[in-house]
Amino acid sequence: MITKFATLSSRLAVLLTFVFAVVACGGGGGGSGGGFLGKPDEEGVELAITTAELPEASDGAAYTALVEATGGQEPYSWVILDDGGAGFDINEEGFITGQAPQEGEYGVTIQVTDNANTTAKLSTILSVSADTTESLAVISTALPSAQNGIQYTALVEASGGEQPYSWDILNDGGTSLSINDEGFLSGTGPATGEYGVTLQVSDALDATDVASFIFTSVGDAIQPLSIATATLPNAEEGKAYTAILQAAGGQGDYMWMMSDSGGSGLQLRDDGILSGNAPDEGQYALTVEVQDDTRTVSEILLLTVAADSSPLTITSSSLPGGTVKVSYAAVLNASGGEEPYTWRLVSGGGQSGLSLSTGGILSGTPTIPGTFGVTFEVSDRTSKDQTALILTVAAEAGAEEPLQITTGSLPDASRVLYAAAVEAKGGIKPYTWTGGDTSDPGTGFDVTLSTGSITGNTNNLLPGQYGYTVTVRDSAGDVDTRAYVITVPGGDQAPIKILTETLPDAVDSLTYTTILRAVGGTDQSPDWSVLETVKEDGTIYANGPTFGPTPNTGILFWSAQDIIAGNYTLTIEVTDGKSSDVKDFSLTAVTAPFRITTTNPLPSATVGIDYTNTMTSTGGGTTTKWSVVSTVTEVEGTPIPNGPSFAAPGDDSTGELFWAASDIVAGRYRVTIEASSIDNGVTSIDQKTLDLQAD
Incomplete structure (x- = not known):
């Protein structure tokens, strides 16, 4: 039964303190006392739970909290009588663990029993706040084109999740491209054509996102050298910035340089990688040049830098260890927000014998050994952040107790992602942990060397019991080993279910691809099919779209020549052979926006010979009107009076750019072209500036 309390006035009035502990480096604090340190029996003191309330949880996040007791006869044992539907577990040391439920308030009742079978109970409220973490997502929407047989490099970007990221190519479409963990896609341009490329990004929490791109490779005819990068990705003030500049055409290898950084402080490598720390908020004009075996071209690129939007966050993730009767000092760090920061010690300082200054310096002289959960808070003018860290205080020299693993048993592997903490005490820290399976087949779980955390994935494990042994070694070389049994509970496999909720729009002149996902079932690569595609008229x-020759990939494909603008309903089925799921999706195909598609630069003109070149566009209506907005010299930007135009010798709707032989003067020019098109009464206009050289 889930008990939720709607108002603060209905909470239990419990006037005790609490300590929120995150199990981290070293363990060493298990013991029978239900806290970080074992305690002698307190004869004559009535058994009581000293923890008043539980720290707040975040929807869907891993949760750990410590509940403590005093009095009675040790050792203690703990049990959750009612978790209010939160789904948490508690071990013999009083550590509550699990994955936080949905946002809300949950009534939790906990009981401790001592060696004399005396019990004490705590009823409190667990508050769960909404998860505000941004989901991991690929934010790059297109890949730059490649040239057949020419070296290719592109940067694919992601946002959200927990960095660092790692990248994989799920399907290279026959391009033989590769990608590194920084998202740099590289290789040699394949044969002329379009290829479907599917990329996956993973973050530090094993979250993933998948994106499919149309990768275009053009013919290998030598084109004039040009800078293909038209715009730079935006930067954020004070953050590391990286962009890859692209060139096209020319002969031989490219050599990049930057003649003017525009005050941005960024550096451009000779391979075209622009990097550095983003400057202050604003816009910066960067003049870049690229050189091949025969010529050099330049371009002015605009960099837009947004203000720093990072939230105030405590960045310190651990505390150095201390020693009893030895002076201690550690500096806490934060980032984001608005300086100056103000620090305060929320809990745990008195027990450890340390205090925290407003400047973030934790100092003092520890008086007792043990492992303490210390909670800190930092605030700026408008916001605050809290974190709890583990402080380990060693005994005086010569007072070490024998090394011993204190964790008695491991929790069942009842979720897909398994995590358990093994703790030890005594010896000389730091500890080093190792572990491994002792049954065949095994779990395949890993032990973190520095913390003793056991993690793994249960997707491929059958129900049953698995042997697992953990060994801890201290800095003096002493070793303790303990064998455990990990139980994977039984249960029926959930039937397969389509997870994808919506389909992205299609464009009537572009090949369409997207990936659908499913959960459950028994097959990691189920078969997908489109049962029917229905127009809006029924x-x-x-x-319509299909899943092509490899339906087990989940990639939905629609050829460009088959896409007609309109609204469609797709009935899609997925099956693993034992179960299936059918779902209807709405898919909208839109008309491609009107754009000038003539590539930069224009073909060269020759002095003394009439110049013509036909412009091209996509989208819009059946008739396009063309005009020349301006023609200026490339270096000085000086307008010329008799540049190319569409007015002579013919109709400006043909798109034929003309320059009379008598007006052509040798030099390098920039021609700004404007095209307009009317489609169903709506006028669309596009402009593009193109380079033109006259020899």
Whole structure:
């Protein structure tokens, strides 16, 4: 039964303190006392739970909290009588663990029993706040084109999740491209054509996102050298910035340089990688040049830097260890927000014998050995952040107790992602942990060397019991080993279910690809099919999207020539052979926006010979009107009076750019072209500046 309290006035009035502990480096504090340190029996003191309330949890996040007791006869044992539907567990040391439930308030009742079978109870409220973590997502929307047989490099970007990221190519479409963990896609441009490339990004929490791109490789005819990068990705003030500049055409290898950084402080390597720390908020004009075996071209690129939007966050993730009767000092760090910061010690300082200054310096002389949960808070003018860290205080020299693993048993592997903490005490820290399976088949779980945390994935494990042995070694070389049994509970496999909720729009002149996902079932690569595609007038469209020759990939494909603007309903089925799921999706195909598609630079002009070149566009209506906005010299930006135009010798709707032989003067020019098109009464206009050289 879940008990939720709607108002603060209905909370239990419990006037005790609490300590929120995150199990981290070294363990060493298990013991029978239900806290970080074992305690002698307190004869004559009535058994009581000293923890008043539980720290707040975040929806869907891993949760750990410590509940403590005093009095009675040790050792203690703990049990959760009612978790209010939160789904948490508690071990013999009083550590509550689990994954936080949905946002809300949950009534939790906990009981401790001592060696004399005396019990004490705590009823309190667990508050769960909404998870505000941004989901991991690939934010790059397109890949730059490659040239057949020419070295290719592109940067793919992601946001959200927990860095660092790692990248994989799920399907290279036959391009033989590769990608590193920084998202740099590289290789040699394949044969002319379009290729479907599917990329996956993973973060530090094993979250993933998948994106599919159309990768275009053009012919290998030598084109004039040009800078293909038209715009730079935006930067954020004070953050590390990286962008890859692209060139096209020319002969031989490219050599990049920057003649003017515009005050940005960024550096450009000779391979075209622009990097550095982003400057202050604003816009910066960067003049870059690229050189091949025969010529050099330049371009002015605009960099937009946004203000720093990082939230105030405590960045310190651990505390150095201390020793009893030895002076201690550690500096806490934070980032984001608005300086200056103000620090305060929320809990745990008195027990450890340390205090925290407003400047973030934790100092003092520890008086007792042990492992303490210390909670800190930092605040700026508008916000605050809290974190709890583990402080380990060693005994005086010569007072060490024998090394011993204190964790009695491991929790069941009842979720897909398994995590358990093994603790030890005594010896000389720091500890080093190792572990491994003792049954065949095994779990495949790993032990973190520095913390003793056991983690793994239970997706491929059958129900049953698995042997697992953990060994801890201290700095003096002493060793303790303990064998455990990890139980994977039984249960029926959930039927397969389509996870994807919506489909992205299609564009009527571009090949369409997207990936659908499913959960459950028994097959990691189920078969997908489109049962029917229905137009908005109710008729079936025979040339709708399909899952192609490899339906087990989940990649939905729609050829560009079959896409007609309109609204469609797709009925899609997925099956693993034992179960299936059918779902209807709405898919909208939109008309491609009107754009000038003529590539930069224009073909060269020759002095004394009439110049013509036909412009191209995509989207819009059936008739396009063309005009020349301006023609200026490339270096000085000086307008010329008799530049190319569409007015002579013919109709400006043909898109034929003309320059009379008598007006052509040798030099390098920039021609700004404007095109307009009317489609269903709506006028669309596009402009593009193109380089033109006259020899």
